[in-house]
Amino acid sequence: DTAVSQTPKYLVTQMGNDKSIKCEQNxxxxxxxxxxxxxxxxxxxxxxxxxKELIINETVPxxxxxxxxxxxHLNLHINSLELGDSAVYxxxxxxxxxxxxxxxxxxxxxxxxxx
Amino acid sequence: GQNIDQPTEMTATEGAIVQINCTxxxxxxxxxxxxxxHAGEAPTFLSYNVLDGLEEKGRFSSFLSRSxxxxxxxxxxxxxxxxxxxLCADYKLSFGAGTTVTVRA
Numbered sequence: 001d002t003a004v005s006q007t008p009k010y011l012v013t014q015m016g017n018d019k020s021i022k023c024e025q026n027x028x029x030x031x032x033x034x035x036x037x038x039x040x041x042x043x044x045x046x047x048x049x050x051x052k053e054l055i056i057n058e059t060v061p062x063x064x065x066x067x068x069x070x071x072x073h074l075n076l077h078i079n080s081l082e083l084g085d086s087a088v089y090x091x092x093x094x095x096x097x098x099x100x101x102x103x104x105x106x107x108x109x110x111x112x113x114x115x
Numbered sequence: 116g117q118n119i120d121q122p123t124e125m126t127a128t129e130g131a132i133v134q135i136n137c138t139x140x141x142x143x144x145x146x147x148x149x150x151x152x153h154a155g156e157a158p159t160f161l162s163y164n165v166l167d168g169l170e171e172k173g174r175f176s177s178f179l180s181r182s183x184x185x186x187x188x189x190x191x192x193x194x195x196x197x198x199x200x201x202l203c204a205d206y207k208l209s210f211g212a213g214t215t216v217t218v219r220a
Contacts, residue, residue: 044210045210
């Protein structure tokens with residue numbers, strides 16, 4: 001039973017296309033996140049949702065749109081893909097919204113390659 | 116994150132000890148985390164410090180000094196499987212760039 005699962009694991013697409021990555025957690029956590037890890041391995045937070053409400057929205061192009069239909073799911077839709085969007089996108093979840101020992105459980109990552 | 120600094124790379128020998136330092140400048144400090152990330156895999160939680168001092172968990176220990184804005188992760192009795200990237204993160208979930216540790220036989 002995978003705690004945080006995201007699909008697809010690999011995604012190769014052309015510039016200008018629109019794509020989505022889905023994430024689901026079965027841990028009963030209240031908060032979910034999207035992180036981007038670039039080629040330099042730098043892990044940067046993009047968005048966070050607590051009980052379906054957006055609580056963290058970092059400086060990210062508005063081509064990126066998260067959607068949380070319920071607290072167990074957080075999807076990421078990307079419009080008009082650009083070369084610089086190539087990265088590994090990690091979904092994560094935590095019990096609380098970040099006021100203390102907020103341990104993150106990560107999904108396996110989705111490697112996006114834009115050609 | 117821009118407010119978290121750690122060395123880029125470290126190399127050590129199997130059986131040795133390695134100390135990975137992390138300095139941070141986070142307002143309203145409320146804890147510091149260490150994560151391990153093997154190549155091609157997701158980060159996994161190692162430790163959390165909110166009070167000054169050393170927290171020991173088997174071969175891995177983490178230390179925090181809030182007055183100095185400083186933490187370190189100590190890996191003892193290094194094994195080949197410890198070769199990975201070690202990420203320092205603040206309570207705001209901003210991560211450092213990670214320290215790649217290579218363990219050599």
